[in-house]
Amino acid sequence: MRASRKSSKGTPVTAAATHSALVVAAYGRRGLLESADGSRIACLAASRRLRFVCGDRVTWQPGADGIALVQDIAPRTGLLERQPERTGAPEPVAANLTHLLVLLAPRPAPDLELADRYLAAAVLMGAAGAVGWNKADLDAPPAAIDAYARAGHPVLRLSAQAGTGVDALLAWIGTGKAVVVGQSGVGKSSLLNRLAPSAAGTTGELSASTGEGRHTTTASVMFRVGNGWLADTPGVRDFVPAVPEPHHVRDGFLELRALAPGCRFADCSHRHEPGCRVLAAVAAGDVDRRRYESYVALRRTAEAMAGRLQPR
């Protein structure tokens, strides 16, 4: 696995061959890589500051014991990042995403504010966002879900158990890279297992490569589904998208973004300004009030965090 090349000064140098691959599982500094030919190899970050996530394109060199040492991460697009409340640095969740599916179900009781925050993250990273109503075999979606379709986020009725809606989901993902997010217990992993027959085996593969079992519930894993990819993530109780400035939150809500050009002030926060087109639409019932209140709450959260995180 060694290749010779000439340095710029013409001196022959020998260096370990560098390969490129896609990160298909990540747990801390460890994970799994998949090459273009479909082969997989366990990997480890070559340095402490390197933090790869599912969907990352990386370069690696062979290390000891057949482990791939990840040297570098290619520039990312479509990065899903959460802002932890206590530390300053945003945490990457998955990279190079084109699609984000928020999964909801009759059980556990749907947390719509959480769904709003994930969809805002999707819009802000330039990815398409949809709502999946899983366990449709148990119950139809509540009326509140209609607000998503009206805002411009498709709503897919799914049953990971019965296989309902699977074709529509694959058609939506197309050749893209998607991530499924949501509360614990809504059926994210069940959906992955339904779409990617190899999914069930991979947690074992990951355990074997690291000699640990406990991370199988906290790792993110990604699989080929149809003509694209789908990443599974651990369930969360809370999520705040990382934004450069609190006012960016405004651009994460499709229906508000569409109305904003009608506001009197270009930097309207849609909360108290005169001549606000959004406030008028909320009052008239043209914008879903619950979604609007989610926006106000997320903006307030982002403002509070920015105040705490930035030294004055």
Ligand SMILES: Nc1nc2c(ncn2[C@@H]2O[C@H](COP(=O)(O)OP(=O)(O)O)[C@@H](O)[C@H]2O)c(=O)[nH]1
């Ligand atoms: N009735 C029904 N149960 C489901 C469906 N999908 C998942 N479940 C169940 O919901 C529970 C949680 O599923 P899981 O995939 O672990 O959820 P996750 O935490 O989001 O990954 C399991 O008991 C599944 O069997 C579904 O479509 N219908």
Ligand SMILES: [Mg+2]
């Ligand atoms: Mg799961």
Ligand SMILES: [Zn+2]
């Ligand atoms: Zn406004």
